[in-house]
Amino acid sequence: MDNRPFYFYTYNAICQYDVFMFQTPTLREQKKAHNRELLLEATASVIATDGITGASITRIIEQAGLSRGMVHLHFVNKEALLVAVARHMREQYFHHINEFLTTTSPQPQYQLEAIINAELSEQILNRRSINIWYAFRGQCHQENAYMQYADTRDAAMKDKVYRAFVQLLNRPESRQEGKQDICSDATYGLLALLEGMWSDYFLHSDEFNRQTAKRIIFRQLSGLFPNHFDLTGAM
Amino acid sequence: MDNRPFYFYTYNAICQYDVFMFQTPTLREQKKAHNRELLLEATASVIATDGITGASITRIIEQAGLSRGMVHLHFVNKEALLVAVARHMREQYFHHINEFLTTTSPQPQYQLEAIINAELSEQILNRRSINIWYAFRGQCHQENAYMQYADTRDAAMKDKVYRAFVQLLNRPESRQEGKQDICSDATYGLLALLEGMWSDYFLHSDEFNRQTAKRIIFRQLSGLFPNHFDLTGAM
Amino acid sequence: MDNRPFYFYTYNAICQYDVFMFQTPTLREQKKAHNRELLLEATASVIATDGITGASITRIIEQAGLSRGMVHLHFVNKEALLVAVARHMREQYFHHINEFLTTTSPQPQYQLEAIINAELSEQILNRRSINIWYAFRGQCHQENAYMQYADTRDAAMKDKVYRAFVQLLNRPESRQEGKQDICSDATYGLLALLEGMWSDYFLHSDEFNRQTAKRIIFRQLSGLFPNHFDLTGAM
Amino acid sequence: MDNRPFYFYTYNAICQYDVFMFQTPTLREQKKAHNRELLLEATASVIATDGITGASITRIIEQAGLSRGMVHLHFVNKEALLVAVARHMREQYFHHINEFLTTTSPQPQYQLEAIINAELSEQILNRRSINIWYAFRGQCHQENAYMQYADTRDAAMKDKVYRAFVQLLNRPESRQEGKQDICSDATYGLLALLEGMWSDYFLHSDEFNRQTAKRIIFRQLSGLFPNHFDLTGAM
């Protein structure tokens, strides 16, 4: 019934499974990845200028310079594309944060300052990004997929800030004192302040000043931890 | 089978033309105003649950129990309805703020506390309202009409808070010291914190606690103004 | 709070419920029903010439001379329109069958002949109708909505034919003899023959002859019931 | 970690160009023919479950486990593939019919019974096949290519049945008596009955019984040719 030689199957088995392990991405695969990237960036740009509502596929492909079917080739549908953009933005955000953290001295007060600097930096706090963040937040309702990407100051960030404050006070790292702990309050306070600065930038970007924003935050920090922060650091 | 009096049919015949001829102008106007109100509230509710994107006219009139043409009768178009809703929300917001302010002792620290209480109160900080605020903010791009209503912590509010801080320090009310003034920083800081609390409520309403939020804010205030605020006030 | 006079509500209650009982359909309602009908007929015609595959909304509205949105106004979506067409066709089919039955002498052999005449009549067996029936049958898979409308020789029809045969043989109407009963076999046989004639018409309408078809059926009937049917009746 | 011999990589490098250089022409051709067959069967299966409408290229290649371009490699386009499937089904049908005929005694009544048995057999009358036949018939409109394959009871079949009836009656084979001939009528009648049985199976496969179907047909045959058929043959 089947009298094909043995090596026929061997060849097929190899072709289908192992071979690709040893191959670098082909030119074709690179191109595909590039197109996907183009789509993500184009969508982000359209959202930034025209909002989620204005982000029609027509606008997106026009911006990307790609063909109509591309969206459904790389993403199942428009919704999935938008979710991918949200994730993309979040990845970029954390990438920038980490860049600031790793290029800064590891002492807690410097790490905290690095976070503040990062959040107020041109890389993170810019018209395009902030518009996109707020656009996605505006789409968050009833636990949809955006929710998990809309939050930048998430658990990991909170933990990082909290540990820094604990280290700063040279305290044993224990949360036994509960959430009423000054470190916990300082953490939530700082994150709330940063959030407020974003909001201020979003709504009044013409009046907004990064230096002033930093000073306002340092003013609060110096109130709580006068031995570790003072206004001169912010100016 | 049908023993309704003759004039009933007459009445119906009239109905087909214009029954409102027999209504007093007030009645007619009342009904109209009522319908307008229904439309505003229905739109707000739909935005709260389904977002701006989900707020189609079909959904809105379904929620309001009104007819399709109603929207264009009371508002020029859907856009105008949405802007009206934004304004409506803003009015309700300031109404609540003022309620808290006028029912509180006029001393500055109490007025500031009243603002904090108001911003964290069930009346202002609730799922429906916050969803709507963030929905509108998500639609703010390129100077459109929403922008002017999306900001709650606006110039008037800033002024109110600033004056309170000035009064608190018993300083002459002058901004000569410029924006580097501690009162100015405290003002921006407090508003940023309040903004951050809203954001925290929006993104993590299950973990959010009004009492804790207030304590966090008071912790910051007591750091800057130890003679005027302490944590006992927040607990 | 609500001080509108009593008759206000009375008026509303009347308007909303009772009034329409006494009104004949308005011109507007008539027009709407007419448009619905146009849509059904246009769809049927398009299916007849271009098949289900060719029945795009564009083709349908072009045929009906109506606007694009009409389909979704009268039917939720295209699928529902197609199902409505199937039901429509079925209704017309049974209407024609009944016309033949009621205008024919009630004796069983005449009623049976009436059914045969009806099934082979121009009203029922014509290019348009048959194409549509076969088109819908082609769409029947996995228990979808078409299934229930695709069958013309259904339970009611079977019962009608079966009763006629029973009456013909002057037998007590009982199915105790089970399905092996000659009347049951004759019923299924006749319906199968009719079905076969439709199929023959569908596939070879150029060669098909109604007279011949009738004779073929009568040939079979006269074999089973020589006392009640003979070939002269079919010629 | 990687101890595969050197020529393995060489082989891969070759793979990228044209591994088939090393395959014997027969092997290559076998594979091609196999893929073609896979495509035909996959398409048939998809049509059986999802109808012609559901038979998109995406579904077909998914079912066949082949690549997207395959369809246009083996067939000019999708339409041609569908026509090929229709022909394929028809070939299988006649193959089955002939199997029944050649394994049966050549006397006319047995040959006729063989046709009936074949048409009602599991090989020919099964969910998959019948769905496909009806799907193709549903696509027959305005003289398209399906038409010539959609008819199973075609001229050749008619001739075969007619000759059997003629032989049965021991008559000289002449059609001089025209279409009014009993043999002609019996032929059309039998084919119509078979058609009707298919239709019954298609629409009511749960109630359908092959044995009963055969009895119903034999009932009709015994009516026309009492000396050659009786019900005992069908039971």
Added chain:
DNA sequence: GATGAATGAGTTTTCATTCAT
């Protein structure tokens, strides 16, 4: 003032087909 049938522009999505690899 109120209604809701009708419109058609614009949206997302599907899909056969092409073609560089």
Added chain:
DNA sequence: GATGAATGAAAACTCATTCAT
């Protein structure tokens, strides 16, 4: 010969808006 990324025409559907009643 085989692959699957890319294309864009055409499909179904949504929706704000209009307007006769």
